[in-house]
Amino acid sequence: MSESFYAVLSDRAVIRVSGPDRVSFLQGLVSNNVETVSATKSGYGALLTPQGKFLFDFFVYQQDEESLLLESERGENGERAAELFKKLRMYKLRAKVELTDVTDSYDVIAVFGKDALANLFTDTTPGTTGRIANGIKAVDPRLSAMGARILLPRNELAEMAAIGASESDEESYHQLRVSLGLPNGSEELEIEKSILLENGFEELGGVDFKKGCYMGQELTARTKYRGLVRKRLLPISVEGPAPEAGTIIMNGYKEAGTIRSVHGNGGLALIRLERVSDDADLVAGDAKITVHVPGWVKLPETAA
Structure with missing residues (x-):
């Protein structure tokens, strides 16, 4: 029996960053190299205070040739996502960038377990990215042992059965996460x-x-x-x-x-x-x- 499970992560938000300056805008803010993010590679990074202390961490995906998606923590009542959105807007200045909260358009899904990557990827290098139905799939950019992350348009969870993953819960995901030593934002x-x-x-x-x-x-x-x-x-x-x-x-x-x-x-x-x-x-x-x-x-x- 396949050991592949999925959990919809309710405490995740998605912000779209679009416009011709989207990469240069984020490049001056984010700890990782946004220029490496593409249709086949996603990334992980953080936004810091000017003094170098943690504010937000997030995954970065390419939605299409015009837009990037930041997947971040949502927080109770959405306050963490709202704070990130506000911070990005503050630094936007004259950059040709449009920021849109698209959280309600996506389910953020973690796929984990011994066989989590088997039906999704042939290359299991962290960050390896591709399409799944109308969404995005990526080997967890931090550590492949954590499995995969998927952004699917709402109401398309039937795709999980198609990859042989059984429904699990967020707590099982978090138990694996802490056992591997991976932080979950704030x-x-x-x-x-x-x-x-x-x-x-x-x-x-x-x-x-x-x-x-x-x-x-x-x-x-x-x-x-x-x-x-x-x-x-x-x-x-x-x-x-x-x-x-x-x-x-x-x-x-x-x-x-x-x-x-x-x-x-x-x-x-x-x-x-x-x-x-x-x-x-x-x-x-x-x-x-x-x-x-x-x-x-x-x-x-x-x-x-």
């Missing part, structure tokens, strides 16, 4: 506080260090080249009562990290690398915490 990243390289953006293809200037580039580059990464967002296992987001993880009398999210028996935590070792006795509230380092994560040599 659920795990602190707005105006988090630094991209502490949260895996370099390894996950969310930063291009050769593209030139973008907002917040200076801190991001300095963090990399001066080796300033001392914390990392990492998967955890939880034994005992699930701690709330924000709970401090203790190693004896020393703070070892902070819980960012819990889904099922796992979650994500921002870990102080110098406070964690294989024999560390970590607790958060009344729960025992075990930290895992996914294969894609590259820790500093002193913390490896």
